[in-house]
Amino acid sequence: MTSPASNPIIGQSACTQALRQLIKTIAASSSTALVTGESGTGKELVAQALHLQGPRAEGRFVPINCGAIPRELIESELFGHRKGTFTGAVADRVGRFELAHGGTLFLDEIGDLPMDMQVKLLRVLQERCILPVGASREVPVDVRVVAATHRNLEEEVQAGRFREDLYYRINVLPIRTTPLRERPGDLPELLGFYARKHAMPGNKPIGFAPDMLDMLAGYGWPGNVRELSNLVDRFSTLFPGQTLTCQLVPSCMLPSGLVALQTQRLGREQVAPWQIHQPARVEPAVVMAALQADPAAPAGDRPAFDPVLHAMEIASAVHSPEAQLAVPVPKPAASASNDEINAVEEAIFLAQGIQPLPPEGISLKQHLVNIERGLIEQALSRTEGNVSRTAKLLQLQRTTLIEKINKYDLRASS
Ligand SMILES: Nc1ncnc2c1ncn2[C@@H]1O[C@H](COP(=O)(O)OP(=O)(O)OP(=O)(O)O)[C@@H](O)[C@H]1O
Ligand SMILES: [Mg+2]
CATH class of the missing domain: 1.10.8.60 (Helicase, Ruva Protein; domain 3)
Structure with a gap:
């Protein structure tokens, strides 16, 4: 949860070059960025690059996958909680916003955030203060938020699943990662x-x-x-x-x-x-x-x-x-x-070159002879009958190979 690895963004296509340039330009800002794109296109990589290339690189990069945390735990994960607020809250807990103070909070899969949490997140982004669960006083936080989603948030807004005000609040600096x-x-x-x-x-x-x-x-x-x-x-x-x-x-x-x-x-x-x-x-x-x-x-x-x-x-x-x-x-x-x-x-x-064992059994000796002969024939054909190259291919002494060629009456070039 500290500094992400500085993995390079690879690619020489015009759009990847433009992406690198855009990251360079907006890394300096503290405004919220929204990274959208299909799965596996590098949204997290972009978020990491924004953090590492900006003035907050010394601070923490704190990712949270909003789609992977049970809805009843999200508020506590994001904002923390005070001891005794609910069963299991045996001690005070610092939330991800506070952990990311001075650094970057990466809200991955923000499109999966439940509606009630969307309201609370909007407030935090506007006020720059969080209220831990069970706390009576707000805590100021200095965090750059980078959000990402593979969903089309405009469609989610249209469908009533994502708040329009939050969409505009996070979409200050939009970045789209291009499908490969x-x-x-x-x-x-x-x-x-x-x-x-x-x-x-x-x-x-x-x-x-x-x-x-x-x-x-x-x-x-x-x-x-x-x-x-x-x-x-x-x-x-x-x-x-x-x-x-x-x-x-x-x-x-x-x-x-x-x-x-x-x-x-x-x-x-x-x-x-x-x-x-x-x-x-x-x-x-x-x-x-x-x-x-x-x-x-x-x-x-x-x-x-x-x-x-x-x-x-x-x-x-x-x-x-x-x-x-x-x-x-x-x-x-x-x-x-x-x-x-x-x-x-x-x-x-x-x-695999293995003859299935017939019910009546098989002469193993004859079978091995057949395999040996077949492989020598193949090797001779590949080397156009050249004995030295065939011997090398089969890892045999030249003289041993000649003996076998004679034994099986095969043809080699002189
Ligand atoms: N341009 C790139 N150059 C080098 N590696 C890349 C590039 N884009 C993506 N990757 C790599 O591909 C993998 C997936 O990238 P990432 O996790 O950032 O994708 P994502 O868009 O967040 O995917 P998801 O929506 O599934 O979470 C990572 O290992 C990342 O380092
Ligand atoms: Mg991701």
Whole structure:
């Protein structure tokens, strides 16, 4: 509740540059500012910047989320209370206004403030004095108020849910944060910033190939910068140090809006997991969290559940041996039949290169021979028959590889 971290406001789009300039200009003022914008667009970041760049930076930045505090406690939270005023008031309590004396009070989600509290807040903003619950004397406070809401307060006023007089009182310096989809010019810098922030220890930050950047620029980003940060965090865990292309990322790791764009670009068959050449180390918990991503998306936006494709995608994303052993079978849609569930399990095994054990059993020795032969064939084909490069790819001695090539009667270039 003291000084906020001085996180930079990232982005080179015209509106973000204008936002930084506006903050610089009005940080010096003590007038009330109202920050509006969609969720995740940086309203709190703006409030922090106003505090840190202004003359009150030495004082406290005190946030309070008006929508998250039970209505019977809001008054005491904001203005404090005197001991014995109500059950549980065992001592005097200083409210957030007093805590923010000399600093900034950030009234987040002010649109959620109950009507009776709106009246009291208006009075405090006009008088610059608070009356703690149960107190007989008012206490003067010197506080800069920054309010924020994701609601359209003019509409709330029209609907009778927000007092018009309070709206005008707090809307002295209006600041609007722009949705990310309206400023695609910010994407490269934001992606780079969060790639560095979320880079896995010992790995360089992930990169974004031009086709991936292009795809991300066409996405609607309903969760704005918060969603972008979370997505980059996910990619950084799944593909540490890699450069992401549209083909690399399995669709089950993307929000539904991006799956649609990916499918448009590549066609459904090409999004298949066998396009992933570089297996990633994945924590099973991360995979399961990723599978549950985007639960808020309307059902109509989600692609139909295809158990086999789904399982193949998961299996590819968790291609490391450790993850393969531990990854639980994904839960298909509630309506999936037993057959579909079996298909999911089978597809996971197949995608991992593991043949499901048939009821009659299997010759393990022959099976391992087949796997070895298959991998040598693949490696030879990738290196166009070059023995040295194939040996390197399979981490074998050159002589050992030649023995195996002869044993399986495979062809290498001389
Ligand atoms: N321009 C930006 N540059 C860097 N980071 C940003 C930017 N905008 C937002 N963020 C980051 O995105 C996250 C969400 O921002 P913030 O909490 O300020 O959004 P908000 O508008 O208050 O969202 P909500 O309405 O959901 O509370 C934070 O981690 C913040 O640091
Ligand atoms: Mg916020």
